[in-house]
């Protein structure tokens with residue numbers, strides 16, 4: 001089995017990438033390549049974490065790196081909002097579409113391409129590889145061309161919100177790799193929306209480290225509406241210090257294949273992570289959430305709620321682990337997933353595990369896979385709604401429940417509208433293609 | 434308007450309706466009474482097009498067309514409305530949004546222009562007054578957390594809004610307090626018109642004092658066992674179903 005993906009990553013010597021002249025960066029990239037070589041690409045034999053993925057098809061793709069778009073592409077369907085924004089077009093930072101002037105004092109936004117040696121040293125977390133088994137992070141580090149650092153100093157408040165937009169534009173399939181670092185000082189507060197939009201095909205990886213110092217408060221809405229033939233692999237690693245709070249709303253709507261590796265470490269007392277993920281899949285879409293959530297100290301709280309919908313021949317997957325480590329007493333972890341299977345050819349796999357090595361823990365785990373309630377369906381149709389209208393309404397309602405607690409009203413309304421639009425336009429109407 | 438001939442329906446392997454015939458003319462109000470499990474709701478559900486009811490014989494014509502061949506939404510657009518005995522809760526589907534979508538879907542199917550939100554809200558206000566329903570219910574999910582009585586009133590509110598030609602009310606009076614019963618009856622009476630017919634399924638004579646039926650039927654043993662005027666309802670209330678002839682036409 002030849003992996004074109006691996007071959008391309010090993011060929012990349014980093015000489016034309018950001019940090020080419022920096023020995024630390026080069027060393028990190030070469031370490032990433034060594035990791036990939038050692039593990040033989042993405043899917044190490046018997047690797048649990050990749051078992052649901054169509055890895056062979058993914059690895060067989062022979063993709064060029066693409067080029068920086070010559071002219072400004074206006075991110076499709078993305079209304080301009082006042083406030084700071086960072087745009088990546090085909091994986092390249094696009095300064096002409098970005099606007100960092102609106103960042104408040106105390107917040108610094110930098111493009112990966114512009115980092116000087118001092119900044120590479122200060123933001124060395126960009127160069128750290130995730131744990132030894134993570135092939136995706138290595139693939140990303142070896143080849144990352146675009147990316148950013150957002151550094152929010154202690155006590156600063158950024159509630160505008162900050163927009164991060166990844167727009168696909170290239171006419172031919174390409175591979176893009178974006179690597180980011182968000183660092184929040186003690187007590188800082190950030191509201192941020194990150195979206196994948198536009199067309200594009202091939203492979204896109206995004207790997208982001210999010211570091212929350214004591215008492216920091218981060219609210220992220222991630223809206224994935226990537227092009228229908230793109231494979232998108234995201235890795236988000238959140239590290240939460242004492243009393244910090246993460247609220248993440250993730251809406252998975254687009255892409256042919258979308259995988260999210262979600263790693264959360266609750267490293268300090270009273271740290272709290274609330275995650276809501278909605279995944280809508282249709283046609284032959286594959287959407288996967290690989291979870292790695294660790295309660296490392298006591299008194300930490302995590303609450304995950306996921307709702308996936310699979311129609312036609314689509315597949316939605318949730319796997320991974322929630323771990324309450326030894327000593328993390330009095331922690332509180334809950335995972336609730338409710339999923340809808342709309343066709344006999346669709347598939348939903350929900351296989352998360354919960355490991356508890358501590359005492360006095362509260363742990364709750366609920367999972368269900370069901371169909372649309374025929375009684376509700378009949379009620380709506382008896383009032384004149386067509387079968388597809390009724391189904392769209394019920395599916396949207398099922399998912400919208402997780403968007404209700406997006407605090408920012410515009411972000412909430414946009415997310416709801418995006419959801420409604422996708423459900424209303426399902427080409428196969430939820431039936432097997 | 435509605436002609437049911439020899440209707441036979443099987444549910445869950447059991448023959449429930451066994452040769453039921455019923456003729457409802459435009460503008461008439463027919464009451465259907467009958468013991469628990471007789472098949473009254475089965476009749477309502479079959480007329481509205483619910484899955485799981487196997488029609489093994491007979492026919493139903495609504496304004497000359499074969500009602501049983503139509504999808505539920507087509508029946509709604511043609512003017513059939515069922516007020517459910519047990520309205521379902523649909524969390525997350527906003528009541529107002531749902532009603533406007535339903536009304537406009539029906540109007541579209543009939544080739545009528547859709548109502549914009551201003552026109553729709555005006556209509557809603559008008560109909561709300563009749564039923565004295567609190568505004569707040571409109572902003573909730575469909576029937577979500579409604580009390581039993583609120584659900585029933587909401588059914589009648591929907592009927593008032595959708596203005597069907599044939600409304601089938603399945604025990605809309607059950608579980609209503611005295612004031613709510615009056616409001617529901619007023620809602621129905623306000624809708625009475627020469628071109629509109631009602632089938633009112635009830636166990637109680639009380640409702641029929643507010644909504645005067647033209648004909649009262651008894652459904653028993655899978656068919657109409659007896660028919661008469663309003664006095665039949667009073668007789669049943671006094672004597673129960675025991676005295677009914679077993680095989681009456």
Ligand SMILES: Nc1ncnc2c1ncn2[C@@H]1O[C@H](COP(=O)(O)OP(=O)(O)OP(=O)(O)O)[C@@H](O)[C@H]1O
Nearest residue numbers: 444445447449468469470471472473474475476485
């Ligand atoms: N899905 C089903 N499977 C099996 N039996 C059913 C099903 N639905 C209804 N029945 C049976 O059909 C019969 C008629 O039910 P139906 O609900 O029509 O009665 P009803 O006259 O409306 O009674 P009530 O006055 O109690 O509302 C009952 O015996 C009921 O148990």
Ligand SMILES: [Mg+2]
Nearest residue numbers: 473474475518
């Ligand atoms: Mg009944």
